[in-house]
Amino acid sequence: MNSRHLALKILVPVCTFLVGLYVQIASVDKIVSLVRNEWRLFLHLFIILLIMQALVIIVLSIFLSEVHAGRKDMTDLLDSAVRQSGLKAEFVEEDDGDNAGKTYEITRNLIEKAQHSLLFVDFWVKSNNYHAKKPTVQKRRQDYYDSIISQLKKHQDHDGDQPFHVRMIQKPDQLEADLVYSGHLKECCEIQENCKTVSVVKIAPPCIHAHFAIIDERYVIWPILSSGPDGSGLRRHGALIFDDPNKYLVNRLKAIYTMLDKVAQAYQPNTISIPAKSN
16 A cells, blocks of 8 residues: 555544544533633634644645556556557658758658668649749658659669559549659659569559558658648648557558558559649
């Protein structure tokens, strides 16, 4: 039994006993006689109130200690679960300043270090404002796609059971894309024609309304995006970056990819249309 429980079991009965004892001593006759001496009545009542107040403070402090201990126990439990799973997460925020497009840069760094696999699942959203982004964002985005192509060229001798690079595009009936994205898909398809063990691009009906990337079956990039109903307000708020050495999250996301793959079709470059750039 810990000290808090012991204090609770001892102090509460003791204080209750003292109050009861005092009230018993102050019998009816005593109270009648005390009425004649108001100052003594006030003194006795004041003592009773002090005892009651002390009792409330003691009980409240014990209760708060228990609450704090419960929160600590819950925190320790969560920390233990995190340690056992090995999963680490970081949120990288983007804004309109120097952090604009920062998640592209972080993802590019991970892609450049990839040794085994790159898996991307896209949820296509119509947008006509890619060309309007800041030059810094445009460069970071272009460098991100260029790093993928560089890795595909580097791993052209890949002979594993699964392609080194897979991109699954969840799309509606008509797919429109900007020059950067469509150009990247075209390069992927050209590499795919020469070596299907390196790169595969597929399309599938929408299933999960999210984008994610899995790098080397360990790192998960989950961008946080929003868009307006007319497609004009696509915005990248940042990304969750997970380090998942034990593959708890990776395996769940790969299961989603497998579900998409069952209904997917090979992507053809002529299925994409590029909207005209507005002034």
